[in-house]
Amino acid sequence: MVNVFVPDTLADALRIRGQHDTLVINGGTDVMVKYRRWNGMPPDFPLDVLHIGNLAELKRIEIAKDKIMIGATVTLSELMEHPFVPDYINLPIREMASPAIRNMGTLAGNLCNASSSGDSLPMLYALDAEVTLASVHGTRKLPIRQFITFAKQTLLQPDELVTEIMIPIADYTVAYYRKIGGRKVNAISKASFYAVAIKKDGVVEDVRIAFGSVAPTAVRDRVCEEILIGTAETELDAKIETLRTRYVELLSPLDDTRSTADYRRHVSLQLLEDFIGKGLAK
Template sequence: MPNAVEPPSESPDRLAAAYELLADGGAAPLAGGTDLMVQLTGELGEPPDRIVDIWRVDELRGIGTAGGTLSIGALTTYTDLRRSPDVARHAPALAGAAATIGAAQIQNRGTIGGNVINASPAGDTLPVLLAMDATMVLGSAGGERRVAAGEFWTGYRATARRPEELLVRVEIPIRDHRQVRFRKIGTRRAQAISKVVVALAWTADGPDAPWSDVRLALGSVAATTVRARGAESVLEGARPTMDTADAAVAALTAVLEPIDDVRSTAEYRRLVAGRVLHRLIREEGSW
């Protein structure tokens, strides 16, 4: 059994100091540690040589709205997301996703930034962020840059982040009349890694009005979180009828090539993704 390693670590309390410690690109930031501490054993690949503990950097915390954007600091925990009135108002599906992650211990310590950067295809916030057209704000000593969620996850556990960068915050555009629905399928209601995650977003003027700006994002069905553009085109401009739902499910399952792994078979994932999509389209929303 590999030994637990204790890489040298530093614990800055200012963002500028954290950037300085990360500048050579050789250290891994440590946020809540709920993914990284597991990696330190060496059982899941090469552990990092050096760690920079960013937990005390309060500049990476906080949730707020300004200029039509909901801004969520990278160190925001799932418990923070669940308790935030701004998230409840502008991104309730994100609070819903946070509520399905781990159990209370993980929700108190795990952060949205860690979920985004860890880039697991089973990361539960990722489909919601993709469906809501979120932007990732990355920072380093050289300044900040922004990357759209659609370009952020570049492959299996790979992101557009450069080694010297921190994820500073996630920005979600606030849109009138937008609905977002989320569903996670796992083995249990708590402490379950997802078999299928689906997030569906659209705007409409009422329950029977035609949909626009449709975004359908899925997790745990491919190497990374993906959008299902064929099903989106079926839903764009359509009303949420039974026929529309049938056609969208057909478009989704025709192209979906889920992974077969220890948690589930590809066939189960394809079937369930279709059933979940059907329900999300037909579900009564709160208008």
């Protein structure tokens, strides 16, 4: 038998987190599946449960001139429906799961789950998102690339909660996202590709590219991006071979029940080409 804590305030949640060994449940869409029992019995939680999903303090989206702050209990649907959240942030969110799951699931949950196929992760990597972690001892902020250390592994400590995700915003003129799954909804990605760019007078001023499901964490490489920066749209095709060669070295896809490593590699590089040829050059 486990205890279930449902605090009303963040202060209480952090106090409980500091005093007990707890499993955090936010929307529960990953946790409930992970610990389900097929015989109709309640889930088999290994620890006391701390349910934070209805913490009102963390259910807010704030937008400043150059960044957006997304509270940890904001659901994926709330993010999609917010009038001022840029479309390039919501591109991958719209492709996640199904409406019912998006009504419960959160960006923070997708981040903390840290699955290599988590659909928000390429976007968060490409946009240099930052995670705020809180405990009774204070708060700290980590870039997403530090926070996630490997597939399913993060620097979250047992007494901490993720309270907020900060995403820098900019005037991207190009946004591109493709997810390859076995079906249209409720599909875990076999491969995914996210990119944004700023183009001015036909020249690439900035570009950010991240691949999902082809390595333990999302793959992003500034060296490749710099190969494209400063390039006129008429010259982009000439860069594709160099980029393919470098990205092949960086992708380390696995064979698993959903797909093969060869397919994942092949389709990821096709998506790169499609982005450069159709997304960036148009």
